[in-house]
Amino acid sequence: MEVLFCIPEDLYSRFEYIPPEALPCVLESLLRKGLEVIDSPANDRLHDNFQKQFSNSDLETILSAIKSLQVVSLNTTDNVEKIKPVIEIENTEIHISKEDDDDELGEFLDMMK
Amino acid sequence: MILRGLTIDNGGSEVRTLPIDNNIDRMSNDFVTIEAQDFRVKEVEDKLELCNVTKAPNEAYIGIVARGAAGRLYDAKAMTFDSQSAKTASINYYRQIIYAIARDAMKTKLKDDVKSTEDMDFDYIIATCIPIKEHSGKNDCTAKLKAALSGDYVVEFPLLNKVHTVSFRVKQECIGVVPEGGVAVAALREELTPDDISLVIDMGHVTVDIALFKGRTIYGDKVISSPYAGSTLIALLRSALADEGYSVNDSQVQRILETGIVKHGAQEIDATDIVNAQKVIYVQNFLKKEILSILNMNAINAKQVQYLIPVGAGMNNPERERSIVRELALNCGLSSAAVKILSKDLRYVNVEQTALFTKALYRRMVRTS
Numbered sequence: 001m002e003v004l005f006c007i008p009e010d011l012y013s014r015f016e017y018i019p020p021e022a023l024p025c026v027l028e029s030l031l032r033k034g035l036e037v038i039d040s041p042a043n044d045r046l047h048d049n050f051q052k053q054f055s056n057s058d059l060e061t062i063l064s065a066i067k068s069l070q071v072v073s074l075n076t077t078d079n080v081e082k083i084k085p086v087i088e089i090e091n092t093e094i095h096i097s098k099e100d101d102d103d104e105l106g107e108f109l110d111m112m113k
Numbered sequence: 114m115i116l117r118g119l120t121i122d123n124g125g126s127e128v129r130t131l132p133i134d135n136n137i138d139r140m141s142n143d144f145v146t147i148e149a150q151d152f153r154v155k156e157v158e159d160k161l162e163l164c165n166v167t168k169a170p171n172e173a174y175i176g177i178v179a180r181g182a183a184g185r186l187y188d189a190k191a192m193t194f195d196s197q198s199a200k201t202a203s204i205n206y207y208r209q210i211i212y213a214i215a216r217d218a219m220k221t222k223l224k225d226d227v228k229s230t231e232d233m234d235f236d237y238i239i240a241t242c243i244p245i246k247e248h249s250g251k252n253d254c255t256a257k258l259k260a261a262l263s264g265d266y267v268v269e270f271p272l273l274n275k276v277h278t279v280s281f282r283v284k285q286e287c288i289g290v291v292p293e294g295g296v297a298v299a300a301l302r303e304e305l306t307p308d309d310i311s312l313v314i315d316m317g318h319v320t321v322d323i324a325l326f327k328g329r330t331i332y333g334d335k336v337i338s339s340p341y342a343g344s345t346l347i348a349l350l351r352s353a354l355a356d357e358g359y360s361v362n363d364s365q366v367q368r369i370l371e372t373g374i375v376k377h378g379a380q381e382i383d384a385t386d387i388v389n390a391q392k393v394i395y396v397q398n399f400l401k402k403e404i405l406s407i408l409n410m411n412a413i414n415a416k417q418v419q420y421l422i423p424v425g426a427g428m429n430n431p432e433r434e435r436s437i438v439r440e441l442a443l444n445c446g447l448s449s450a451a452v453k454i455l456s457k458d459l460r461y462v463n464v465e466q467t468a469l470f471t472k473a474l475y476r477r478m479v480r481t482s
Contacts, residue, residue, distance in 0.1 A: 104469065104473075105299060105302065105469055105470065105473050106302065108298075108299040108302050108329050109470070110329075111291050111292065111295065111296065111298075111299060111329065111470075112240065112289040112290065112291050112470045112473070112474070113248070113255040113289070113290050113291075
């Protein structure tokens with residue numbers, strides 16, 4: 001089984017050390033904040049990294065967690081049209097992407113050479 | 114390759130690393146080099162205290178580096194750098210950073226059982242801080258640092274039993290450099306107006322870096338990197354304690370500075386008065402003239418300073434009577450400035466604030482990869 005993740009980098013950094021069983025909570029939290037799960041080209045590097053972090057059985061757990069999350073999200077919102085994020089699961093491929101956050105450092109980033 | 118984001122603060126007393134997804138790792142700065150013929154496997158508690166760099170972009174980085182208890186087990190040569198030359202010009206400075214990265218890589222490799230199928234295990238994105246004088250100076254120390262550090266590395270940890278080799282790559286564009294002390298100003302980004310004047314005093318072990326900021330940029334072109342730093346205060350206190358009959362080494366003095374307690378045999382003696390007296394002497398005889406110098410050089414009156422930003426272990430416990438921060442405010446006319454305490458432990462201000470830049474660089478590199 002192969003699961004493709006295109007994960008925003010800040011999410012990835014959190015994923016790296018979050019045990020699979022905790023991922024549903026993390027995903028739900030991010031989804032509620034507006035994370036959009038769409039079908040877009042995966043970021044190979046992140047994908048490769050993510051694949052190395054988790055075994056196939058872990059990925060199965062994650063996949064089922066996301067599927068159940070979709071159901072939960074739909075059930076808890078009256079107006080489906082308003083639901084953001086949109087989750088699309090095709091076969092076993094899941095792509096998660098999100099517009100990059102504005103850098104929290106703003107103009108202070110110029111301090112870094 | 115696994116992408117890793119790592120913040121590094123290579124200070125005079127400690128090297129601190131902060132992975133973007135973990136806690137600070139502190140390494141005492143007692144690094145040594147060991148000749149290959151003098152090495153043999155010995156039993157130590159922390160098996161990551163010794164490494165052997167076998168591949169590096171510069172021949173001078175090759176060889177065995179150790180620290181802590183492991184370093185003391187061998188016939189070794191100390192790897193120090195001092196206030197007499199630029200940190201970024203020192204080979205030892207880079208060897209310590211390479212050790213710190215390799216240690217992080219090996220810890221990750223052991224924890225996550227990483228088995229890379231590529232030529233390198235890890236691809237590092239690094240933000241580090243250098244003395245503000247080097248960061249803002251005309252010698253382009255940041256470019257030198259990036260050129261000196263970038264490349265492919267293979268490092269062995271021969272004291273480990275099983276997996277003991279790690280490889281990593283550091284690309285020039287994956288290195289970000291910020292000014293020690295100055296980086297603290299970024300912590301005030303929500304409240305700082307463009308006209309606010311901040312005085313940053315970063316009291317390290319080897320130097321005290323002092324700079325004025327207007328808004329988020331250095332004010333004027335004058336910064337001070339004074340050698341009258343933590344090591345001076347330690348020397349003063351050690352001498353004062355010796356006069357009172359207490360023979361202590363530098364690391365014991367460091368502890369006495371923090372606790373005010375001298376261990377004399379089985380007894381614990383309150384040395385708060387001695388410590389406070391030396392802090393006052395240190396401020397009045399050494400630090401005060403440096404603070405006044407930078408104010409004068411930049412034609413700033415102390416009353417024009419909105420924020421006083423203390424950084425470094427010596428600045429801890431600013432609320433206490435006779436603390437260095439209080440003495441500075443009293444002796445330098447800075448009583449009306451707001452003192453900004455940016456960390457529970459002020460020795461971590463640089464590494465904690467630099468970590469924001471590591472995350473930003475990490476995001477940028479992932480976006481463009």
